[in-house]
Amino acid sequence: MTSQSAAVASPAYTPAAMHAQPPDEELMLRFGAGDAAAFDTLYARHRGGVFRYLLRQCGNRAQAEELFQDIWMNLVQARTRYRVQAKFATYLYTLAHNRLMDHFRRQRAAGPVYDQQDDPLAEFPAPSTAEPERLVQSRQQAERLLDLVRELPPAQRETFLLSQEGELSLEQIAQATGCTRETAKSRLRYALAKLREGMQELL
Amino acid sequence: MSVRDDRELDLPPSDLAKLERLYRDTAREEPPPAVDEAIRAAARRAVHARPSLARPALSSSWRLPLSIAAVLVLSVTLTLMLSDRGAHLPATREAAAPAPRAQPPATGRVGRPRPEPAVTPPPPRTPLSEPTSAVVPPKLAESTAQEVEQMTPPGAPAERNVPPVQQAAATAPRPSTARTLSSEDSAPQPSAQAEQTPASNLSRTTSGREAAEARTAAVNPEAETNAMPGAQVEPRLQAESRADESAGAPAQSKQRGALPPRASATAAGATALPSASPGAPWEASAEAWLKHVDELRGAGRLAEARESFAAFRLRYPEYRLPAGYVTP
Numbered sequence: 414m415t416s417q418s419a420a421v422a423s424p425a426y427t428p429a430a431m432h433a434q435p436p437d438e439e440l441m442l443r444f445g446a447g448d449a450a451a452f453d454t455l456y457a458r459h460r461g462g463v464f465r466y467l468l469r470q471c472g473n474r475a476q477a478e479e480l481f482q483d484i485w486m487n488l489v490q491a492r493t494r495y496r497v498q499a500k501f502a503t504y505l506y507t508l509a510h511n512r513l514m515d516h517f518r519r520q521r522a523a524g525p526v527y528d529q530q531d532d533p534l535a536e537f538p539a540p541s542t543a544e545p546e547r548l549v550q551s552r553q554q555a556e557r558l559l560d561l562v563r564e565l566p567p568a569q570r571e572t573f574l575l576s577q578e579g580e581l582s583l584e585q586i587a588q589a590t591g592c593t594r595e596t597a598k599s600r601l602r603y604a605l606a607k608l609r610e611g612m613q614e615l616l
Numbered sequence: 617m618s619v620r621d622d623r624e625l626d627l628p629p630s631d632l633a634k635l636e637r638l639y640r641d642t643a644r645e646e647p648p649p650a651v652d653e654a655i656r657a658a659a660r661r662a663v664h665a666r667p668s669l670a671r672p673a674l675s676s677s678w679r680l681p682l683s684i685a686a687v688l689v690l691s692v693t694l695t696l697m698l699s700d701r702g703a704h705l706p707a708t709r710e711a712a713a714p715a716p717r718a719q720p721p722a723t724g725r726v727g728r729p730r731p732e733p734a735v736t737p738p739p740p741r742t743p744l745s746e747p748t749s750a751v752v753p754p755k756l757a758e759s760t761a762q763e764v765e766q767m768t769p770p771g772a773p774a775e776r777n778v779p780p781v782q783q784a785a786a787t788a789p790r791p792s793t794a795r796t797l798s799s800e801d802s803a804p805q806p807s808a809q810a811e812q813t814p815a816s817n818l819s820r821t822t823s824g825r826e827a828a829e830a831r832t833a834a835v836n837p838e839a840e841t842n843a844m845p846g847a848q849v850e851p852r853l854q855a856e857s858r859a860d861e862s863a864g865a866p867a868q869s870k871q872r873g874a875l876p877p878r879a880s881a882t883a884a885g886a887t888a889l890p891s892a893s894p895g896a897p898w899e900a901s902a903e904a905w906l907k908h909v910d911e912l913r914g915a916g917r918l919a920e921a922r923e924s925f926a927a928f929r930l931r932y933p934e935y936r937l938p939a940g941y942v943t944p
Contacts, residue, residue, distance in 0.1 A: 449663040453656055464647045478651055485655045487933040489662050508933050515929065518943045555642035562639075577639055583624075591936045602625050609631050612638070 437501030445492040452492075456485065459502065462578035463509055469562060469574055470513055480516055484509050503585040506575055510589050554612070561611040569604035572597055902928070902935045913944045 437458065443451035463484065468477040487508055495504070562570060568590075575586045587597040625632065898908035905928045912921035921944035928935075937943070 444659070444663070447663050449660045452659040452663075456652075456656060456659070460652065461646050465643050465645050468645055469643075478647060481647055482651060482655060486658060487930060489655075489659045490930045491933050492662070504934070511933065511936065512929075514937065515943050518937075518941070551641070554638055558635075558638055558642055577636065578643070598624055602627070605625060605627050605632065605635065608635055609627065612635065 438497045441492070441495050441501055441504075442497065445495050452489070455501075459505055462580075463505065466506070466509060466571075466574045466578045467513065470567070470571060471516065472563070476516070480509075480512055484512050487512070499588060500581075500585060502579045502581060503589050506579045506581060506585075507589045510571070510591075558608065558612060561608050565604050565607060569600045569607070572600040573604040573608070576601060899931065902932045905932070906937070906941070909944060918944060 437455060440451040440455045444455065464477060464481050467480050467484075468474060471477055471480065484505075488505065498504075562573065565573065571590060572586055575581045575589060579585075579589075581589060583594050583597045583601070586601070587594045590597065592600075896908075898904040905924070909921050909924050909928065912918075912924055925944050
């Protein structure tokens, strides 16, 4: 059994276990008080979303992994200073947003640099013998959607990702990215409109 | 997304739901298990490191003796430095130690009447003719003379740097010995002790001061060389460029094996806080800290600026940098 499959099979990673757990904010407070198991649960809930947010934004898997580690390590360092002032996901994605902005500033890059060798659909299920046409169509749709997401302007893409990966509301997106709610709404509306337009034939 | 948010987006709910479902079915990337394990291990270490830090460790038994030893070393060093400096700057010592002024005049002048003190105005200050060693305690003057003798090339006349005026002043009697305390504190004044100081001592003291200045000039360039930041910045930049190169090559990152690239560094960072001292004044607020980083960067201390900024991020991870701020 590989470590990945072991991680997936771990109780902390299963949806049932997640729903049985207390809310994120309580877990973070418990972690700050010294409960390492609380961190495991918290991490299992948000690892995928944060990673995909970073991956889509910086476009490079190696850089995304590095930023991902930095963000979680910042969270570990700041655990004793954590106070419940907002939803935990807002707090976490604020850390991610800030770290990403630092990364862009350091690179002096106007936008993300995409790694052409990195296949975003590598983990997408391969077509099987059953219903091959439908799966091929799904893969085409997925490829098209990811291309469209990649082509979005960075601010719109970030808003879309925060709404999808972090499941943040417009207020929370505005809080995490440091803009007004109206700005966040406008960005998300434009992003969705572009995605819908690009997916018109496939939807 | 709340229902209210969905309504405000001006998008048919069915299309929105399809887009969301399609995206969630598509986006399945996850961090590698090695990264997962490294982060969770670092979190466990950080949690378990707290009690051990609070508990008095073996190092605490060394704390007191080490502190005492450090204080002793510092005291001795300071004392030696001050005495050495006092030997080369006798005018400074004069204000601090006025006792030797009360010594009687030299042989052959005992019976000469002395003018009334504090009545005669102080004579005009002539730095060249002022016997700076006149008020130095005898031991200090001797040690200074010995030092200068060691620094002076053999065979060189001791009086070669003394102008004729000073030599005359050393041999001729001075008209006034009156000095007030305030005038002594402000600047060295000629005194009766100058009369009893041999001319050779005067010249040695003068050349000793020059030697001290020469030594200072010789030391300063070295200090400036040590303060150059390039020596520290260069390796870090090279290391970062190497890191960037490795980050740009996914194949390399896959070859890193079970331990992710930053796992060890970040794990170490979990227990060891950055180098900034906990009580530094700029840590009081995020703005002050950023200003401090800017100052470091402005001073060319790029490596320190980066370290300070990294520490700033750890302390204030939520702080939003001002627009246009460029990280060091």
